[in-house]
Amino acid sequence: MFDLELGLDLSGDFYTRHFQPTPSEDTLILNMGPQHPSTHGVLRVILEIDGEYILRAEPVLGYIHRMQEKMGEVKRYEQYLPNMGRVDYLHALAWNWAYVGAVERLMGLEVPKRAEYIRVITCELNRINSHLLWWGAYLLDLGAFTPIMYAFQDREIVMDILQRVSGSRLTYCYYRFGGVSQDIDDIFIEKTKEFCAYLKPRLKMYKDLVTDNIILRKRVEDIGIIEEETLRKYGATGPVLRGSGIKYDVRRKEPYSVYSELDFEIPTASSKDALGRYLVRMQEIEESLKIIEQALEKIPPGPHISPQAPRRPKPPRGEVYFAVEGARGEIGVNLVSDGSAYPYRVKLRSPSFSNLSMFPEIAKGTLLADAVSILGSLDLVIPEIDR
Amino acid sequence: MIGSKLKETFDGVVSLLIGLKITFKNFLKPNLTVHYPRKTVKPEELTGYRGHIELVPKPENPFVPRCIGCGLCRDICPSGCIEVRSKRIAEEKEIHTPHFGLQDTPLDLTRKVAPPQKTKIEIVSFELNYNYCSLCGLCVQNCPAGSLRFSKDIYLASFSSRDFEFDLLKRLEKQAQARLKEEEEWTK
Amino acid sequence: MIDLSTIPSPLVQIVIGLIGVLAFVGLNGLVCVYLERKVAGHIQRRPGPFEVGPHGILQPLADAVKLVAKQMITPKGADPILYWAAPLISFAPAIACFLPLPFGPKLQNVSINVGLILILAFSSLNVLALCLAGWSSQNKWSLLGAARDIAQSVAYEIPLLLSLLPIILLTGSLNLAEITQTQGPWPWQWLVVKQPLAFIIFFVCVFAETNRAPFDLPEAESELTAGFHTEYSGMGFGLFFLAEYSYMVVGCALASILFLGGYQGPVASGWWWFLLKVYALLLVMMWVRWTYPRVRFDQLLNLAWKWFIPLSLLNILITALVVKL
Ligand code: SF4
Ligand code: SF4
Numbered sequence: 025m026f027d028l029e030l031g032l033d034l035s036g037d038f039y040t041r042h043f044q045p046t047p048s049e050d051t052l053i054l055n056m057g058p059q060h061p062s063t064h065g066v067l068r069v070i071l072e073i074d075g076e077y078i079l080r081a082e083p084v085l086g087y088i089h090r091m092q093e094k095m096g097e098v099k100r101y102e103q104y105l106p107n108m109g110r111v112d113y114l115h116a117l118a119w120n121w122a123y124v125g126a127v128e129r130l131m132g133l134e135v136p137k138r139a140e141y142i143r144v145i146t147c148e149l150n151r152i153n154s155h156l157l158w159w160g161a162y163l164l165d166l167g168a169f170t171p172i173m174y175a176f177q178d179r180e181i182v183m184d185i186l187q188r189v190s191g192s193r194l195t196y197c198y199y200r201f202g203g204v205s206q207d208i209d210d211i212f213i214e215k216t217k218e219f220c221a222y223l224k225p226r227l228k229m230y231k232d233l234v235t236d237n238i239i240l241r242k243r244v245e246d247i248g249i250i251e252e253e254t255l256r257k258y259g260a261t262g263p264v265l266r267g268s269g270i271k272y273d274v275r276r277k278e279p280y281s282v283y284s285e286l287d288f289e290i291p292t293a294s295s296k297d298a299l300g301r302y303l304v305r306m307q308e309i310e311e312s313l314k315i316i317e318q319a320l321e322k323i324p325p326g327p328h329i330s331p332q333a334p335r336r337p338k339p340p341r342g343e344v345y346f347a348v349e350g351a352r353g354e355i356g357v358n359l360v361s362d363g364s365a366y367p368y369r370v371k372l373r374s375p376s377f378s379n380l381s382m383f384p385e386i387a388k389g390t391l392l393a394d395a396v397s398i399l400g401s402l403d404l405v406i407p408e409i410d411r
Numbered sequence: 412m413i414g415s416k417l418k419e420t421f422d423g424v425v426s427l428l429i430g431l432k433i434t435f436k437n438f439l440k441p442n443l444t445v446h447y448p449r450k451t452v453k454p455e456e457l458t459g460y461r462g463h464i465e466l467v468p469k470p471e472n473p474f475v476p477r478c479i480g481c482g483l484c485r486d487i488c489p490s491g492c493i494e495v496r497s498k499r500i501a502e503e504k505e506i507h508t509p510h511f512g513l514q515d516t517p518l519d520l521t522r523k524v525a526p527p528q529k530t531k532i533e534i535v536s537f538e539l540n541y542n543y544c545s546l547c548g549l550c551v552q553n554c555p556a557g558s559l560r561f562s563k564d565i566y567l568a569s570f571s572s573r574d575f576e577f578d579l580l581k582r583l584e585k586q587a588q589a590r591l592k593e594e595e596e597w598t599k
Numbered sequence: 600m601i602d603l604s605t606i607p608s609p610l611v612q613i614v615i616g617l618i619g620v621l622a623f624v625g626l627n628g629l630v631c632v633y634l635e636r637k638v639a640g641h642i643q644r645r646p647g648p649f650e651v652g653p654h655g656i657l658q659p660l661a662d663a664v665k666l667v668a669k670q671m672i673t674p675k676g677a678d679p680i681l682y683w684a685a686p687l688i689s690f691a692p693a694i695a696c697f698l699p700l701p702f703g704p705k706l707q708n709v710s711i712n713v714g715l716i717l718i719l720a721f722s723s724l725n726v727l728a729l730c731l732a733g734w735s736s737q738n739k740w741s742l743l744g745a746a747r748d749i750a751q752s753v754a755y756e757i758p759l760l761l762s763l764l765p766i767i768l769l770t771g772s773l774n775l776a777e778i779t780q781t782q783g784p785w786p787w788q789w790l791v792v793k794q795p796l797a798f799i800i801f802f803v804c805v806f807a808e809t810n811r812a813p814f815d816l817p818e819a820e821s822e823l824t825a826g827f828h829t830e831y832s833g834m835g836f837g838l839f840f841l842a843e844y845s846y847m848v849v850g851c852a853l854a855s856i857l858f859l860g861g862y863q864g865p866v867a868s869g870w871w872w873f874l875l876k877v878y879a880l881l882l883v884m885m886w887v888r889w890t891y892p893r894v895r896f897d898q899l900l901n902l903a904w905k906w907f908i909p910l911s912l913l914n915i916l917i918t919a920l921v922v923k924l
Binding site: 052054075163168233239391392394396 | 897
């Protein structure tokens with residue numbers, strides 16, 4: 025469509041019009057998404073390609089924007105809790121934690137030791153679940169169909185375990201201000217131990233089936249190299265950052281909860297490519313297992329929720345930031361309170377957003393198939409990006 | 412140079428064969444699928460599962476809920492999907508429960524009994540719009556009378572959203588009748 | 600089974616043969632879809648199709664009915680003639696490929712001297728169809744798929760042919776029935792023992808030529824949505840699907856005729872042995888598909904040009920020397 029009067033090219037939507045192709049004749053503008061098998065949700069990436077080489081890439085966001093932050097301002101503190109399970113549905117408990125942590129910090133609320141340990145155990149189980157799903161979905165992107173089904177087998181066990189205490193299977197709303205909503209029982213502990221024992225040989229099987237596979241190696245080695253400078257510029261966190269050899273993990277750098285009492289490694293990879301990120305995530309699953317086993321040993325008796333926990337919190341005036349390490353990176357909640365029962369402002373810092381912002385820079389000059397591989401290796405959860 | 416290249420190729424081929432071996436082993440293993448609806452999940456695996464909420468009856472009368480009509484659940488529900496109407500028997504006047512001014516009372520989960528009432532309160536209707544429920548559990552946790560719990564209905568499905576607007580009082584009645592029947596049969 | 604060679608008129612023979620082949624292709628499509636989904640299911644520890652008929656045995660039929668009943672949509676801006684010709688061009692040569700295949704000792708449609716060449720010639724027509732499909736459907740993903748397909752088919756045609764040359768050198772014939780007969784009924788008499796390298800190269804090339812995973816680049820759905828057949832609906836898609844399975848069968852049939860002794864088996868040689876071998880190879884193809892990730896495009900071409908072509912040339916050289924000395 026060409027509007028003669030205005031002399032404007034009105035074809036396509038806003039983004040397509042503002043994504044002018046280079047004057048060269050042999051490039052093609054390609055819309056990857058919003059419905060595309062490898063963008064996992066409704067992410068849209070506009071690509072300018074020459075043959076199969078990507079000249080330019082630009083992600084377009086907002087297709088699943090749900091006004092999560094605004095919702096925080098119109099709901100009372102406790103009513104915002106279920107929203108947290110929906111920001112990043114794969115690591116819902118980390119978001120739960122970031123939010124209750126922020127409110128607790130604002131109110132100076134003490135959390136009982138047992139509750140902290142329960143949080144660590146459930147959050148790490150959830151992290152394993154998230155990484156497993158990423159693993160399956162990433163391989164699906166790379167054209168292997170079977171791993172995701174194996175990953176779902178394991179996920180099913182974790183979901184059963186978490187359902188036992190939290191009542192849900194995916195969008196958990198389990199943590200409460202000052203503790204958790206339900207105490208864990210012996211069967212939970214037993215099942216978790218069983219799962220830890222079960223997952224270790226499975227991880228070995230995954231390594232043999234996928235990690236060592238030459239075809240996969242060739243698809244991820246030296247693909248999507250991210251330099252330190254780019255990472256700093258865009259504020260990337262999580263396995264993406266650690267995959268480039270930077271040892272940054274909120275659990276260690278700003279220890280919250282009882283993580284400082286637990287012994288675990290922060291896996292890093294020096295190769296800076298998709299393989300590095302892949303290996304970091306696979307090792308993180310092992311580290312999470314280690315954390316869970318230790319926490320199960322150390323968990324003290326006591327109440328699972330603080331007796332001082334308010335039913336309807338009214339934190340004092342002030343501003344607070346609380347960050348936790350999610351499966352995708354640093355999850356932060358910035359709360360501003362004016363002393364009423366409603367938050368004045370809720371700001372959610374989502375790691376996927378920062379990680380995706382790097383994509384145009386990394387994707388430049390790669391093949392289309394590699395772009396899919398890179399996009400997958402960033403481990404994006406689209407609802408979290410748009411919030 | 413050529414040696415390492417050949418070794419790499421050899422390792423690659425071996426890795427491919429290992430992959431085939433693993434999938435073949437899995438091929439021979441039994442299925443894990445639960446064939447719904449011929450098979451369903453075992454009830455003990457549903458411990459802790461949050462279905463939609465339902466009313467808990469009074470121990471002495473299974474037809475009457477423990478609810479005291481305080482309206483707290485309606486007030487706290489983030490999705491606004493609970494509607495409670497109650498009336499005081501003494502005054503015979505229907506009242507729409509006022510929004511309960513929640514104080515910063517400490518949360519005591521062990522206390523699950525209704526505070527003493529001067530006038531008797533009858534619950535006129537208790538409706539749940541399950542379409543909007545986010546299953547957060549805030550209502551169950553905060554009910555002062557311990558009158559709410561999660562049901563275990565996991566196989567809920569329908570073509571119409573109207574089917575998920577539940578009248579919980581009716582549900583309670585049905586459950587009570589079923590229980591009575593069961594008891595009758597048992598005594599027989 | 601009827602003895603085809605007893606039918607006097609060659610025309611009648613071909614017509615009957617054609618009908619037989621068509622029935623076989625259709626039936627084979629159903630069986631393959633069912634097998635594929637069952638194999639996939641069991642590898643992934645799920646039952647696969649289960650609800651239609653006992654153990655889901657009627658599922659492919661239900662799928663076929665669905666495909667036939669679906670509306671056939673021509674996308675806006677597509678070239679309608681080329682667009683609808685493409686699936687036909689893809690499917691028709693597949694039928695022709697079945698004619699010279701010796702299913703059993705007496706069960707061969709047209710016994711011609713150049714059966715092998717005929718099959719290779721007809722099967723390479725498929726590229727044209729996929730190219731047309733991608734080109735005419737006015738979709739960028741389809742176009743990319745078509746471009747990939749052409750490069751891939753051209754690259755793999757060469758090692759495919761080269762890997763067959765040693766067989767021809769050894770047997771001195773292009774007639775598939777004769778090639779079968781030069782091999783004995785026992786596994787150690789089969790040509791795969793003499794030519795293991797050629798067999799491997801040939802089989803891998805069949806994967807690439809039929810666009811099967813891990814070489815399914817023209818239809819790589821996580822990259823190109825569905826590649827060249829993105830826009831096709833209903834039977835247009837159905838024909839591509841059927842053609843793909845037919846080519847798979849042709850490839851596996853060739854492999855079993857040339858390398859695995861065709862219809863000959865240790866006991867009671869006959870068409871059952873042939874089908875057994877073909878379906879065994881098909882199962883291997885499915886098994887591989889559900890195990891590996893997809894290779895990248897340039898790696899695929901590298902594999903052809905840097906490994907398979909030199910290796911098969913070497914193989915020819917060695918074979919020629921051995922045969923002559
Ligand atoms: S909170 Fe409990 S007692 Fe109050 S209205 Fe709701 S169900 Fe009834
Ligand atoms: S579970 Fe949450 S959303 Fe559902 S009715 Fe109770 S308070 Fe409302």
